[in-house]
Amino acid sequence: MECKTFNALWLTDIDDTLLPSNNASPLVFARISSFLKVLENYCVLTVPVTFKTRAELEELSRTLNYSFKAYVAEGGCSVIISETLANPYQWNTEGGEGVITLCRNRSMMDPVFHSLESTSCRDKYVKLTSLTPVEASKLLNTSLKEAENAVKREFTEVVYSSNSECLQLIEKEAVSHGFKAFRTRRFLHLGETGKEEAVKLLLNLIGYRVKGLIISSGDSPADAGFLSIAEIPIIVSNNHTEWFRKYPYVKITNNIPYSLIDIVSRHILLKQPFW
Structure with missing residues (x-):
């Protein structure tokens, strides 16, 4: 119809x-x-x-x-x-x-993560796009097929950390670089809109x-x-x-x-x- x-x-x-x-x-x-x-x-x-x-x-x-x-x-x-x-x-x-x-390609956000290299958070977070489908499946608690599709991000980054202070720092750095940051129940989403x-x-x-x-x-x-x-x-x-x-x-x-x-x-x- x-x-x-x-x-x-x-x-x-x-x-x-x-x-x-x-x-x-x-x-x-x-x-x-x-x-x-x-x-x-x-x-x-x-x-x-x-x-x-x-x-x-x-x-x-x-x-x-x-x-x-x-x-x-x-x-x-x-x-x-x-x-x-x-x-x-x-x-x-x-x-x-x-x-x-x-939005532009997510590579535009690389400077945000480069700025974390000199901080104590450098090894305390993961980007979803940096994971293999198997690793992403475990993090997301989803099937392998769902994880394969989830890591195919063109424009945004999804960040996970068990350290709340590091998430706050990443959010602050993203905003200072002109990006937007949104918290959901488990993740921090970064993008341009x-x-x-x-x-x-x-x-x-x-x-x-x-x-x-x-x-x-x-x-x-x-x-x-x-x-x-x-x-x-x-x-x-x-x-x-x-x-x-x-x-x-x-x-x-x-x-x-x-x-x-x-x-x-x-x-x-x-x-x-x-x-």
């Missing part, structure tokens, strides 16, 4: 929001796949907004047996729009997709086709920017949410993804009021 306009737009983070961060069961994937197809039949556009790589999202689409018409990858550095959604007068699509790049900027760009391109509610879902301060753009922000977290300043919002504390699916279903498909 091809929708000329959309009755709603759902912007959602993936890890710890739509999916458990690791070891999701086939039943979970099947439930999400089924729900996404129902939304599509009702002309609701679902757009992942995630730190995952393009390769990870392409693999996720295959696992779900579902093709996203648009998605934001690597924390906002890449916006991919399908040919069916893109305005043919805006750009020429190749391979059925239009790709907008908001954020999810909010990418979502605003996407809305400038396709927003005229959205005739209903814009809702968003995420789980961490890294999602705060694009969550605040939506009319209905949904936070999926067991932790305090003092980092989010827009009111009102919906908070879900458990049962990923079923509680989120229930909320979206009731308020977009059944049109129940949020407040």
